[in-house]
Amino acid sequence: MRILQSLCVATVLLGLLPASIAAAQPDRIGQLRNVSGDAFVLRNDSRQPAVVGDIVQREDVIETGENGAVGITFDDNTVFSTGPNSSVSLEEFNFNPTTLKGSFLAKLGKGTLSVISGDIARGSPEAMRIRTPSAILGVRGTRFLVRVDEK
Amino acid sequence: MSKLGYATKYLVVLAALLASACAEPRLGKNLVIVLPDENGKVGAVTVNDGTNAVLLDSALAAARVTSGNKVESVAVTNDDVDGIFSAALKAQPIPPSRFRLYFVRDSEDLTEESEKDFEAVFADIDRRSAFEIQVTGHTDTTGDSTYNAQLSVKRAAAIRDKLVARDVPSELIEVYGRGEWDLFIKTKDESTEPRNRRVEIRVR
Numbered sequence: 612m613r614i615l616q617s618l619c620v621a622t623v624l625l626g627l628l629p630a631s632i633a634a635a636q637p638d639r640i641g642q643l644r645n646v647s648g649d650a651f652v653l654r655n656d657s658r659q660p661a662v663v664g665d666i667v668q669r670e671d672v673i674e675t676g677e678n679g680a681v682g683i684t685f686d687d688n689t690v691f692s693t694g695p696n697s698s699v700s701l702e703e704f705n706f707n708p709t710t711l712k713g714s715f716l717a718k719l720g721k722g723t724l725s726v727i728s729g730d731i732a733r734g735s736p737e738a739m740r741i742r743t744p745s746a747i748l749g750v751r752g753t754r755f756l757v758r759v760d761e762k
Numbered sequence: 763m764s765k766l767g768y769a770t771k772y773l774v775v776l777a778a779l780l781a782s783a784c785a786e787p788r789l790g791k792n793l794v795i796v797l798p799d800e801n802g803k804v805g806a807v808t809v810n811d812g813t814n815a816v817l818l819d820s821a822l823a824a825a826r827v828t829s830g831n832k833v834e835s836v837a838v839t840n841d842d843v844d845g846i847f848s849a850a851l852k853a854q855p856i857p858p859s860r861f862r863l864y865f866v867r868d869s870e871d872l873t874e875e876s877e878k879d880f881e882a883v884f885a886d887i888d889r890r891s892a893f894e895i896q897v898t899g900h901t902d903t904t905g906d907s908t909y910n911a912q913l914s915v916k917r918a919a920a921i922r923d924k925l926v927a928r929d930v931p932s933e934l935i936e937v938y939g940r941g942e943w944d945l946f947i948k949t950k951d952e953s954t955e956p957r958n959r960r961v962e963i964r965v966r
Contacts, residue, residue: 643889649865680853684894684966688858694849708896708938711855725850727799727857736808743792746811753805755818756847758787758793 639666640704641685645692649676673699675722688714688729689739697722702742706731718742724757726750788836790826795838795845797821800857819895858966859886862946863921865959868905868913870920873956884928886965895930895965897921898938902958903951907942915939921961 643652643665650661653672661673661681673681675697682692687706693699698720706713711730719741732739732750739750743759790914794809796818806819811833816825819863824838861883863876887893899918901910919935926932947957 641894643893647843647853647855680849682853683896684858686856688964688966690855691855692850692853692855693854697850708936710939722824723847723850725847725854727854728805729858732805743827745792745831746794746809746833748794749808749810751806753803753807754797754799755807756793756795756797756843756850758789758846759791760793761791 637644638668639686640669640701640706641667641679641683641689643683645680645682648678648695649678650674650679650681663752664716667701669701669704673697673701685715685729687711687715687731689731690727690729691717692725693719694723697724699724713738715739716742718747719757719759720744721761725754726757727754728752786828787841787844788826789838790828790836792827793824793836794818794826795822795824795843795847797843855966856890858964861886861963861965863961863963864956865917865961867954867956867959870913870916879926883925883963883965887930890965893934893965894940895925895935895963897925897935898940898944898962898964900940900944900946900958900960900962901942902955903942903945903949903953905952911941912941913939914941917959917961921963942946 643661643663646661646663651658651674652661652667653674661709673693675681675695676695677695680692680694686688689694691699700718700720703714703716711750712734713731715731716737728739728750732752736749736751741748741750741757743757744761787852794807796804796807798804798821804819804821806817808815808817809825811827811831814833816833818825822838824836825833826836827833863880864873865871866873897918899914901914918939921934922932922937925935945958946960947955949955
């Protein structure tokens with residue numbers, strides 16, 4: 612009886628949920644744009660070609676070949692784009708669309724990255740960070756470029 | 763030439779070779795450059811090597827990490843930016859756009875002027891290869907806050923319906939309401955303020 616009751620409550624609650632993109636795709640943190648040349652998304656041991664409009668998820672790694680480039684818009688309105696021979700790991704992304712607060716950590720392993728920060732970087736100074744093999748960047752609301760060329 | 767002369771010559775050549783082998787690439791093994799955004803605004807980035815940090819807070823301010831893992835400021839030019847980052851910059855998605863539309867008091871009807879401004883949303887969508895829209899409704903502080911929360915959601919939903927009526931797929935639209943909790947113009951409670959009766963539309 613109790614199980615039946617909770618089932619009913621759950622059903623009612625589900626019915627009340629707004630139809631939103633976030634509800635339909637719980638793991639998404641952003642979307643791919645402007646893909647050119649050789650570009651891939653690494654996710655759970657699989658390596659798929661990057662396609663415009665596909666979603667990106669937490670812990671995805673974006674890789675480009677010699678002629679590759681990829682743009683990404685994140686759900687907090689941060690914008691990334693990466694040039695050839697690059698590897699970008701989306702290590703951490705938490706965002707609350709109501710409070711506009713969250714945390715963002717990405718790693719540029721090699722190559723080039725252009726960033727226009729979004730809502731998360733407007734929070735505390737530590738909220739958005741970019742790692743490279745030799746440094747860590749703290750971001751306070753801005754546009755910037757990063758290159759890693761460790762040979 | 764004396765033995766000492768030869769030795770000196772060798773030493774000089776050796777030193778020169780060593781110097782060239784160890785010459786620091788001008789822009790380091792890691793490079794960070796701050797640029798102004800599309801409105802000319804510059805924020806700040808700190809670059810930390812674990813021991814020291816460099817603060818970059820002006821246009822073209824840059825830092826490099828040396829082969830000795832030390833972060834330091836470095837001078838860069840627009841030519842450096844174009845030369846190194848042209849492909850990344852070319853792939854940059856169009857930054858998100860924001861539109862603010864206003865409502866007639868206690869209604870879900872846009873003001874006459876905002877009805878016209880609404881057209882700019884469609885022009886913006888047309889520029890993008892792919893897009894998503896967030897609509898967030900707001901009210902002023904007149905009346906009950908629970909009522910205002912509902913009104914703000916209705917306002918956002920009204921805009922969604924207008925977008926869908928013009929063939930924007932509904933699954934690309936997210937709708938939020940923030941009642942009287944996120945005022946554009948800060949007022950006391952029970953204040954009539956037309957600029958707070960609004961929706962904010964983010965296209966990205």
